[in-house]
Amino acid sequence: MKFWEYLLRIDRRIVFLLVGLSVLIPLLFPFRIKTNVMPYTQKLFDVIETIDPENQGILISADYDPQTMPELHPMFIALLRHAFARRIPVLVMTSYIQGPGLAQQGLNQVTEEFNARAQTNQDSILYGRDYVFLGYPPLWLAAVLRMGSDISQAFPADYYKNRTASLEMMKKIKNYNDIGVIISIAGSAIPQSWVIYANTRFGVRVGSGATAVTAPDFYPFLQTGQMCGMIAGLKGASEYEYLVSTKYNLTGATPATRGMGSQSIAHLMILLLVIIGNIGYFATRRKK
């Protein structure tokens, strides 16, 4: 009897310890699990594959903050690597006040990675020619709507205080007509707003990167085609990393893939705890 009751009342500190160890041990002793790519991740990858770099760019909106960074930042990195590998012009912006710092980190990391390999000026990733960082607009919704007619009106200056219209890349990319896809990476309902204000109103394709918790919110939009693809959670990010690194033979860091071991074991640990709790519950109920 006591044993079954114990199963029902394991101290929370032991639960915390078990979860902590299940995350920590795979990080200290990493093991690789080959990932299987799910359809919505593949769809987004395929959309970016179809963009003609001569005529269109992509807009990545880093709509996240440090709290959701572990899941979402790898997506941002993977998308940048994909775009730079294909030499697609990239516009980056953010709708979160805390977003610019992370976007800046990601842009620095990926441009350094590409430029370390570059042999010539043409191979390099240059600011203003290959990418532009628009930063954070104080009134996000107004900027989203304005960008439909003129991006440089919505952002007269970029993050570094350059006049947006004067940048080389912006001579080609004027408004949403020149954007192949907008990808909003967010831990909130922001991608839904991109669908409402950019896709519905201007017809530009919208994709999303979402945390595992918020991803279920976007399935209705994926089914209707209002969203053209989604990277869901750390697993989605690892799938995207896999797609990009295998197709373009890139050897940079793959943080999401590295985190998959921890996530797998942590999920199993939570399931094990739920099973133990239920065994205790049924055993004690029968006794009563």
Add this chain to the structure above:
Amino acid sequence: MQRTIPLMIVLIIGIAMLVQFFIPHRISKDIYMNFLDWLGIIASFALVLGLGSLINHHIDKIRRKKEHWQYSWVTLISIVVVAIIGLFGGMEGKGPLPVQFRLPIGDKILVVKYSIQTIYDNVMTPLGATMFALLAFFMASAAYRAFRARTLEATLLLVAAFIVMVGVVPLGYYISPKLPYLAQWIMDVPNTASKRGILFGVGLGVAATSLKIILGIERNWLGGGK
């Protein structure tokens, strides 16, 4: 009069904003763009108002020595320090003030930067990530305590959660290659059906409330003053 004028403004602008959606004429678009500019001005005032309110709240807390008043100093000092660095040091240390100083330590020089990006990388990012990481521990503890197959509905939820949790990690694929697709089906069909119902409900609610505000039936936004 104090109530009539705001109500009239909401009625006229509310209808104008509705109409411009259906008339894609240049004039209508220009008016719309003007309103977007106004929105920016109003938001700037809201920001000042918010900041003033936050500072007042914490000054009041310190003055009255309310519970945990000491932490209000942390907030106020942080606001001032970050504002100074942001205004004069710039985001990346490219502002008018020098944003790094060099400390000679023996025969080496330690460079200390104090730009917004440095604060962000070393304070905001670790703090934010830690807060979110703690969630995993609380979720595990809550799932262990509360996730019981007490009823048929709870059992269904439990089974669905099991499939999704295993299906969304690569390990699930090795248990059975069909497991991720079963998890995907749960997300695609039952999840989407319920989400769609919620979305319709929310959409209709938003439309009804907006109409009530435009027509002056809903007046709570005017505040409780006379």
